[in-house]
Amino acid sequence: MIIAVDGPSGSGKSSTARGVATRLGLRFLDTGAMYRAVTWSAVEHGLDLDDTAAVAQRARDLRLEISTDPGHQFVIADGTDVTAAIREPRISEVVSKIATNLEVRKELIRRQRAVIDNAQPSGGIVVEGRDIATVVATDAELKVLLTADQEARMARRGAEVGSLTAEQLREATLAAAKDADVVVMAAAVADFRPAAAGSSKIKKTGAPPDAVELVANPDILVELVAARASGELAAPVIVGFAAETGDDQADALSHGRTKLTRKGCDLLVVNEVSATKVFGRPDNAAVILSRAGFEQEIPLGPKTVLAAALCDAVVALLAR
Numbered sequence: 001m002i003i004a005v006d007g008p009s010g011s012g013k014s015s016t017a018r019g020v021a022t023r024l025g026l027r028f029l030d031t032g033a034m035y036r037a038v039t040w041s042a043v044e045h046g047l048d049l050d051d052t053a054a055v056a057q058r059a060r061d062l063r064l065e066i067s068t069d070p071g072h073q074f075v076i077a078d079g080t081d082v083t084a085a086i087r088e089p090r091i092s093e094v095v096s097k098i099a100t101n102l103e104v105r106k107e108l109i110r111r112q113r114a115v116i117d118n119a120q121p122s123g124g125i126v127v128e129g130r131d132i133a134t135v136v137a138t139d140a141e142l143k144v145l146l147t148a149d150q151e152a153r154m155a156r157r158g159a160e161v162g163s164l165t166a167e168q169l170r171e172a173t174l175a176a177a178k179d180a181d182v183v184v185m186a187a188a189v190a191d192f193r194p195a196a197a198g199s200s201k202i203k204k205t206g207a208p209p210d211a212v213e214l215v216a217n218p219d220i221l222v223e224l225v226a227a228r229a230s231g232e233l234a235a236p237v238i239v240g241f242a243a244e245t246g247d248d249q250a251d252a253l254s255h256g257r258t259k260l261t262r263k264g265c266d267l268l269v270v271n272e273v274s275a276t277k278v279f280g281r282p283d284n285a286a287v288i289l290s291r292a293g294f295e296q297e298i299p300l301g302p303k304t305v306l307a308a309a310l311c312d313a314v315v316a317l318l319a320r
Contacts, residue, residue: 023311053103265291
């Protein structure tokens, strides 16, 4: 079995894929770690990262060992344990130069396919990374597109130069979703955003804040559902996330049920947020709502607990 988890950086691919692999007893491959290992090696050898030929040769020469045990991840490059080193800012800042080197990609795709083949006798593998479903593992039994809005991605990766706008995210999501079996919007795009950049924060000066003009964001989740209804999208399962607050009209869960109906997705993961509750924190439980009528409360715990429960819910829908 091959499960391919695709999507942009910062969308939560690694934690989700690792949780699914753990739940299903499969191997797990973080392809992004392989690009980071090549980057580390090129930097350590003092290579000019713009010298594509030299960097590609370094990728071919690199002795690389990467764990496929979801419970014990490590990366060893030329005999050195670089598990922590490849996550350092100096590597993150330049890894894109390696990832866009076509000859490096060719070499790593070859290695990734070898890892995938070697995992089949033990039951299969969950592979995550960019272009996994469309390039590396096109024959995967299950292809999942995992995406998130700009704020969620920035929270995971820090402020990124050239982050996607809501409109760019919409176009990228709708295009990539055409080949996916399961589409997961890991965070709902806010309904509105400030019309002008830099006007989203209110300064604590004590003076009344200036009026902030808001403009509507595209509702990607609704558009995905509409695309499926029109036949443009074949994905049998569409999953959304919602961070809800209670008010004098209804509690957070009731608002979540209303949103599920309005959005039209198959599953909606609802988490209550407030001044003391933060979405995705281990001390804040979530509830999975299904358009089929069932509701499942997820106990307190790490994200892998939620990922495993969501995997079960998706499998149940796919089996219907």
